[in-house]
Amino acid sequence: MQYRNGQRLPPEALGVPARLSVNPRARRPSIRIDGRAGEAVVVAPTERRLTEAVAFARTKSAWMRERLAERPEGSPLEPGAVVPLFGRPTRLVAVNGAGAARLIDGPDGPVIQSGGEGEAFARRIENLFKRLARQVLLERTEHHLRTLAQRPVKVSIADTKSRWGSCSPHNRSIRYSWRVIMAPPAVADYLAAHEVAHLVHADHSPAYWSVVERLVGDHRPFRKWLRDHGPSLHAVGR
Incomplete structure (x- = not known):
């Protein structure tokens, strides 16, 4: 066949x-x-x-x-749910109206308030996550580009099914999964370093990993975190 x-x-x-x-x-x-x-x-x-x-x-x-x-069960983006954001449990709260989702500091920890009902509520929460992901990943990408004396790249945010990021050195573009914004900041920083390092070495050779290590130090704990917790992040909103 x-x-x-x-x-x-x-x-x-x-x-x-x-x-x-x-x-x-x-x-x-x-x-x-x-x-x-x-x-x-x-x-x-x-x-x-x-x-x-x-x-x-x-x-x-x-x-x-x-x-x-072993796949974790889905966790819908609905009022009352608790989802990770920057590695911290964050409660979702519905408010009257159709306003966009916003992150606030509540007395018991971070809270995301959003208008809308049903799918509209979930869409507003996801849009906030995407905005935060773009903001954080763009900043960390630019930081690592400066460290390696690399020219700017085009950054895009997507909802990829499995890969956390991808780099196309030939057209200088990097794509990230917005879901990494739910991970601790050091993990998101590692992801940015991982993709920027591909501008220097397109493979995963020892030379490539030495570039990643130059950017974030020991990368193994971050890779392990994504292996261990990645499936639960992909279950959010499902």
Whole structure:
């Protein structure tokens, strides 16, 4: 069978829903779990090696099922909910009218107040998170660019399903997931450093990681935090 990049396989093929992905940076076939989409992502360095990657995935069916079963339940953006922001539990409160969401300091901690009902309320909360993410990530990106004496880049904010960020050195653009604004500030700073460092080295070679270390020091705790807590951040608003 000829497999192709982006192809989705039915659950009976590998025991779980799966999507095929080609990543030229990959050195060998691998599997990652996309908790937000509820599927496994089977990765190969080239499209020709997707067959090899699928064969490898078949040996990991039990592991993939276990990981997908561990997905956290969704946490809707609704009045009364408590969601993380800058790594701190933040309560969502509805107010009269249709005003935009705003962050305030309450007597018991941070609070986000917003107008709107149902989907409108959730949309206002998400828009606030996106605005805060752009503000913070743009500032940290510019900081790391100055450190490396790099020219400016175009920064965009998106809601990617799995990747926290991506860098395109050829057109000098970086895209971030707004959801990282829910993580502690040091984790968001690491993400900015991670993507800016790709302007120097496009791969994940030792030379690349030495650039990241120059920017944020020991990067391993931040990477571990995203691995451990990332699925719960992707569950917010679901």
